Amino acid sequence: MHKEVTIYDIAEKLSISASTVSRALNANSLVSKKTQQKIIAMATSMGYRSNTFAANLRMQRSNTIGLIVPRLNSYFMSEVISGIESVTNDAGYNLIISQSMENVDKEISNLKTMFNNRVDGLLVSVAAGSNGLTGFDIFRDRKIPVLFFDRAPHGLTVPSVTIDNENAAFLITQHLIEMGAKNIFHITGHQSVSVYKERTSGFKRALLAAGLPFNENQLIVTDLSEKAGIAAAKLIAELKGDGVFAANDSCAATCMNELKLQGFKIPQDVKFAGFNNDLISRNIDPALTTINYPGFEMGKVIAAKLLDHLSHKSDLHSSPLITMKSELVIRASSNYKP
Amino acid sequence: MHKEVTIYDIAEKLSISASTVSRALNANSLVSKKTQQKIIAMATSMGYRSNTFAANLRMQRSNTIGLIVPRLNSYFMSEVISGIESVTNDAGYNLIISQSMENVDKEISNLKTMFNNRVDGLLVSVAAGSNGLTGFDIFRDRKIPVLFFDRAPHGLTVPSVTIDNENAAFLITQHLIEMGAKNIFHITGHQSVSVYKERTSGFKRALLAAGLPFNENQLIVTDLSEKAGIAAAKLIAELKGDGVFAANDSCAATCMNELKLQGFKIPQDVKFAGFNNDLISRNIDPALTTINYPGFEMGKVIAAKLLDHLSHKSDLHSSPLITMKSELVIRASSNYKP
Numbered sequence: 001m002h003k004e005v006t007i008y009d010i011a012e013k014l015s016i017s018a019s020t021v022s023r024a025l026n027a028n029s030l031v032s033k034k035t036q037q038k039i040i041a042m043a044t045s046m047g048y049r050s051n052t053f054a055a056n057l058r059m060q061r062s063n064t065i066g067l068i069v070p071r072l073n074s075y076f077m078s079e080v081i082s083g084i085e086s087v088t089n090d091a092g093y094n095l096i097i098s099q100s101m102e103n104v105d106k107e108i109s110n111l112k113t114m115f116n117n118r119v120d121g122l123l124v125s126v127a128a129g130s131n132g133l134t135g136f137d138i139f140r141d142r143k144i145p146v147l148f149f150d151r152a153p154h155g156l157t158v159p160s161v162t163i164d165n166e167n168a169a170f171l172i173t174q175h176l177i178e179m180g181a182k183n184i185f186h187i188t189g190h191q192s193v194s195v196y197k198e199r200t201s202g203f204k205r206a207l208l209a210a211g212l213p214f215n216e217n218q219l220i221v222t223d224l225s226e227k228a229g230i231a232a233a234k235l236i237a238e239l240k241g242d243g244v245f246a247a248n249d250s251c252a253a254t255c256m257n258e259l260k261l262q263g264f265k266i267p268q269d270v271k272f273a274g275f276n277n278d279l280i281s282r283n284i285d286p287a288l289t290t291i292n293y294p295g296f297e298m299g300k301v302i303a304a305k306l307l308d309h310l311s312h313k314s315d316l317h318s319s320p321l322i323t324m325k326s327e328l329v330i331r332a333s334s335n336y337k338p
Numbered sequence: 339m340h341k342e343v344t345i346y347d348i349a350e351k352l353s354i355s356a357s358t359v360s361r362a363l364n365a366n367s368l369v370s371k372k373t374q375q376k377i378i379a380m381a382t383s384m385g386y387r388s389n390t391f392a393a394n395l396r397m398q399r400s401n402t403i404g405l406i407v408p409r410l411n412s413y414f415m416s417e418v419i420s421g422i423e424s425v426t427n428d429a430g431y432n433l434i435i436s437q438s439m440e441n442v443d444k445e446i447s448n449l450k451t452m453f454n455n456r457v458d459g460l461l462v463s464v465a466a467g468s469n470g471l472t473g474f475d476i477f478r479d480r481k482i483p484v485l486f487f488d489r490a491p492h493g494l495t496v497p498s499v500t501i502d503n504e505n506a507a508f509l510i511t512q513h514l515i516e517m518g519a520k521n522i523f524h525i526t527g528h529q530s531v532s533v534y535k536e537r538t539s540g541f542k543r544a545l546l547a548a549g550l551p552f553n554e555n556q557l558i559v560t561d562l563s564e565k566a567g568i569a570a571a572k573l574i575a576e577l578k579g580d581g582v583f584a585a586n587d588s589c590a591a592t593c594m595n596e597l598k599l600q601g602f603k604i605p606q607d608v609k610f611a612g613f614n615n616d617l618i619s620r621n622i623d624p625a626l627t628t629i630n631y632p633g634f635e636m637g638k639v640i641a642a643k644l645l646d647h648l649s650h651k652s653d654l655h656s657s658p659l660i661t662m663k664s665e666l667v668i669r670a671s672s673n674y675k676p
Contacts, residue, residue, distance in 0.1 A: 006360075006364075008357075008360070018356075018357060018360075019346075019356060022344075022345075022346070022356075026344075047476075047479060047480060062454075064451060064455075071416075072410055072415075072416050072419055072435075073413070073416035073417070073419075073420065074416075075411070077410075078409075078410050078411035078412075078416075079411070081410055081411075081437070082411065085437065085439060089439070089444065094436065094447060094448065094451040095436060095437075096434045096435065096436055096451065096455070097410075097434065097435040097436065098432065098433060098434055098435065099419070099423065099433075101423060101427070106427065109432060110432065113402060113432040113434065116400075117402075117434070117455045138385075141385065142385065226617060226620075250617055250621075253617075253621045254620075254621060257621055279564055279588055279591075279618065280617065280618050280621060282564075282592075283588075283591045283592060283595055283618060283621075283622050284621050284622060284623070285622070285623035
């Protein structure tokens with residue numbers, strides 16, 4: 001395997017000391033401009049890795065932003081990433097991304113990789129079960145800014161950009177009730193994930209506010225996959241549900257289509273609502289009532305906040321908790337009153 | 339800003355020479371085991387960055403795989419990434435991802451970032467207009483393996499894993515013709531992208547084989563977005579199209595729904611086909627005929643090939659061009675014979 005070029009190799013080639021090479025590459029003024037140029041030229045021609053090079057090391061900047069997300073397989077997350085890149089590209093930053101796969105150990109491993117890759121700042125949506133602390137200390141210690149988004153760690157006052165999930169869930173459940181649903185099921189994800197827990201709270205609060213009873217079996221905890229939606233449909237048919245609020249659109253879509261296959265009329269027999277305003281919500285029949293979750297906007301906001309912090313325009317910690325607006329989008333899947 | 343810890347700082351703390359520190363961190367046998375341990379302990383406590391540390395530097399391994407893709411906003415790509423991670427996680431590798439946004443300059447910038455982050459190997463699906471050479475020389479020079487997938491550079495014999503796009507497009511167009519379509523439109527992407535160019539060829543070959551005329555206006559070149567599908571629907575209605583083959587499912591879905599809104603019956607009036615077997619293809623009404631594109635499998639294959647190369651089990655270059663199977667999935671959007 002090709003051997004990594006070190007400052008000792010460069011020193012040997014030029015018959016000078018390694019410390020002079022190091023100083024030159026770090027733009028130390030003890031080395032003359034001429035010698036520095038000679039050393040940089042040799043380092044470049046020998047393929048010495050540029051991340052240890054003068055300007056960046058001196059400035060402690062890699063011009064790289066790290067992004068850690070639970071999974072990349074959602075329309076929402078791809079919108080967030082597009083929003084981030086629309087800001088970081090213009091500012092000359094590179095974005096590197098990794099997924100934690102909802103696994104806390106993998107999140108810690110991702111954090112190490114990002115740290116070793118010398119990211120200037122980090123954007124994180126945490127994995128299920130993450131406390132937002134373990135693995136993050138290396139960033140805190142070096143004052144490398146970390147901004148959480150969408151899924152922020154529970155109970156910590158750390159810089160974060162989220163939506164009011166509890167209220168959005170309350171509004172969409174209230175809407176299903178207004179349309180006549182009385183036995184509503186909520187298909188949700190793991191309750192250690194803040195956004196799902198909060199949506200569950202909002203769902204329950206809306207039932208309570210309308211004087212409707214709540215039974216634990218109305219809460220269907222799944223991995224929110226396509227298959228989970230189909231499985232939930234069978235349960236909902238058995239238990240004579242007349243309303244479904246799913247915590248994402250794809251799961252709502254597969255559940256609704258399965259009930260349609262079983263002969264249920266939507267929205268007459270069962271009223272449906274999802275969450276995210278994904279592409280799929282606008283293209284199924286009937287179109288799905290949902291919460292418009294501003295992924296692209298959120299991406300722009302978090303990237304801009306992080307870059308402003310890095311350029312000392314504003315401090316992330318001065319107003320750490322930012323809540324963005326979401327909105328109820330009513331479509332044909334729920335819009336029926338007997 | 340926090341100053342980066344250098345070997346000189348460690349040397350000063352321990353009152354030894356910087357070259358001894360460097361040798362110790364590189365596990366050079368000139369330094370006694372005891373001294374090495376003392377130096378590593380000090381380096382760790384001072385927060386010296388671990389990517390320059392002993393084992394990895396000596397082995398030239400970062401245990402990181404880089405992935406560069408045009409865009410992350412497709413079901414296909416998220417499936418590929420899941421497949422890759424299912425292999426790299428088990429092998430103890432981290433995956434870092436960046437998108438080129440279909441921009442050749444951004445691709446080159448991503449390549450530099452990946453190189454400076456010392457990836458052990460690289461998986462790439464190229465941007466529109468990329469020649470697969472510019473920017474890649476730094477990897478070739480250092481013998482860091484690069485494996486292309488899905489979109490391989492045109493006309494180069496470089497390690498790649500793809501499907502036979504030409505034949506898949508031929509088969510799906512032939513099917514639309516068999517179902518009675520005579521005036522078929524193909525909604526496609528930028529023709530500098532290999533996969534779209536190949537699908538266009540297959541589309542044309544199927545018309546030719548059936549003795550159907552081809553007019554340039556049957557080719558609708560777009561960005562394959564949701565909006566492009568809606569715009570294409572208007573054109574297709576005007577030109578009395580009776581068949582549509584779109585190069586992805588989301589564009590096919592929005593086009594089909596727009597024609598439905600205009601009163602066309604699917605598949606009686608217009609037969610539809612997409613590409614990718616995305617979630618959306620199974621959940622629209624009628625369900626969409628498509629090509630099942632094995633994203634998860636492709637991800638597993640490319641990750642395994644790259645790791646096998648890195649562990650010297652097999653050489654990427656010994657059988658560089660791998661073609662995976664795809665299959666025609668016939669659903670209600672096309673399955674109609676008058």
